[in-house]
Amino acid sequence: MTLLSMGTSHHLAPLALLEATALTTPDVIRLLDRFADSPAVPEAVLLATCNRTELYVHTDADAADDPDAADTVLALFVAALAQAGGADPAELRSMLCVRRQREAVEHLFTVVSGLDSLLIGDQQIRGQVRAAYQLADERGTVGPVLHGLFQRALRVGKRVENETRIGAAASCLVTVALEAAARLAGPLERHRALVLGSGNLGSLSAVALHRAGLSEITVVNRTARTAERLARELGVHTATWPQLPQALRRADLVVSATGARNPVLTRELVVDALTARPGGVKVLIDLALPRDIDPAVATLPGVQLIDLVGLETRLKEVSRRVPIAEAHRIVAAETGAYQTERHRDAATGAIVAMRRSAMAVVDEEVDRLLHRVPTLPGQVRGEVERTARRIASKLIHRPTVRLREMATETGGHTYVEVLHDLFGPEPAGTAGAPNSNGGER
Structure with a gap:
């Protein structure tokens, strides 16, 4: 059995490629359904965020590092x-990293703890991992292995946050973006802001702007209900999506994070707003991937565009100041504990199979003996059966002890796999078939 993770992130691919491979929820559902139809992928969870696209799978391959699987x-x-993202397969393959077994486990624990994010200590990633797991579970692609792995991963992420406060130590993406906007446009409280999107980033943006004391904040979302709820909580304005052109004309600062597949703010829309109110829109912040704002708006006089590409260097600088050694220590310890538990579980299964096989041989041979000697008294018949079982138990005692010991040692999974192969369930239709020694395989 093999645990694999494969995918790309901001560490491996330029943001342009990440943008090309960004997946919507319907995209993820289609991919999960495709994996569900493939016998090569009995379990799968697909994590798709703005900075990473990663697949976690559990396969039935016998060898732990089976390259074919x-x-x-x-x-x-x-x-x-x-096919889903429109990227070139060859280019995409060159940007993918494949991790196996322990390395895959440690990577997931690192991701869910915010240690692999564009901004170290990212508070949103744990919720994104949980949502990815829940969606895969709903589509029927989560089995016992990935269920246990992702439940453990979410606990690890929570432990890292509780024990290190790594999230509090790092500035959030929104804060970094607004700091950049203030450097370009001066004190933000003098501006009127427009926030597009009321999801995680949109909500964080509205809250940060509200705390900054802006004179006017308007939230626009395709689903009016969520925008209205956010507006009520903060005491700010809201507008419907068809009212976006009018809301844009009033704004000096725009923050956009909608998750749309195509730009929602085109150059034409911004030109229209500037024509209606010359000198109005000054700074546009695009926190979305794929982009929400047409990059061509940066060519307009007096307009400044801030996007993830421009923020990347600043985010890395902030991340380097975050103390992460203790967080990595926790991840390493949790990875080791998970692997030990998994090996012990596998050893227990092998031990049960070995004992079941041995006792099946005992029952078969005792039955054969008693059938040949039907005149044996009942007391003797019972003693024969008990003696045969004691012999079998003594014979498998030392292998059982050694298997438990070796299961947690380096390379111990090989011994477990051998015993599974020798004593595990037979293929359909062959169970109970005798081997050359008259027993069961």
Whole structure:
């Protein structure tokens, strides 16, 4: 059995490629359904955020590092991802990283703890991992292995936050963006702001702007109900999506994070707003991937565009100041504990299979003996059965002890797999078939 993770992130690919491979929820559902139809992927969870697209799978391959299993899943993933996102398969493949077994576990624990984010200590990633797991569970692609892994990962992320306060130590993406806006446009409280989107980033933006004391904040969202709820909580304005052109004309500062597939603020819309109110729109902040704002607006006189590409260097500078050594120590310890538990569970299964097989042989041979000697008294018959079982128990005692010991040692999974192969369930239709020694395989 093999645990794999494969995918790309801001560490491996330029933001332009991440933008091309960004997946919407319907995209993720289609991919999960495609994996569900493939015998090569019995369990799968797809994590798709603005800075990463990663697939976690559990396969039935016998060898822990079976390259064929990884290649099969990788080919399926690249083809599906390229088709959904429109990226070139060859370029996409060059930007993907494949991790196996312990490395895959440690990577997931690192991601969910915010240690692999564009901004170290990202508070949103744990919710995104939970949402990815829940969606996969709803589509029927989560089995016992990934269920246990992702439940453990979410607990690890919470532990890292509780024990290190890593999230509080790092500035959020919104804060960094607003700091950049203040450097370009002066004190923000003098401006009127327009926030597009009321999801995680949109809500954080509205809250940050409200705390900054802006004179006017308007929230616009395609679903009016969520925008209205946010507006009530903060005491700010709201506008419907068709009213976006009018709201844009009143704004000096725009923050956009809608999650749309295509730009929602085109150059034409911004030109229209500036024509209606010359000198109005000064700074536009695009926190979305794919982009919400047409990059061409940066060519307009007096307009400044801030996007993830421009913020990347600043985010890395902030991240470097975050104390992360203790967080990595926790991740390493949790990874080791998870692997030990998994190996012990596998060893327990092998031990149960070995004992079941041994006792099946005992029952078969005792039954054969008693059938040949039907005149044995009942007391003797019972003693024969008990003696045979004691012999079998003594014979498998030392292998059982050693298997428990070796299960937690480096390379111990090999011994467990051998015993599973020797004593595990037979293929359908062959159970109970005798081997050359008259017993069961």
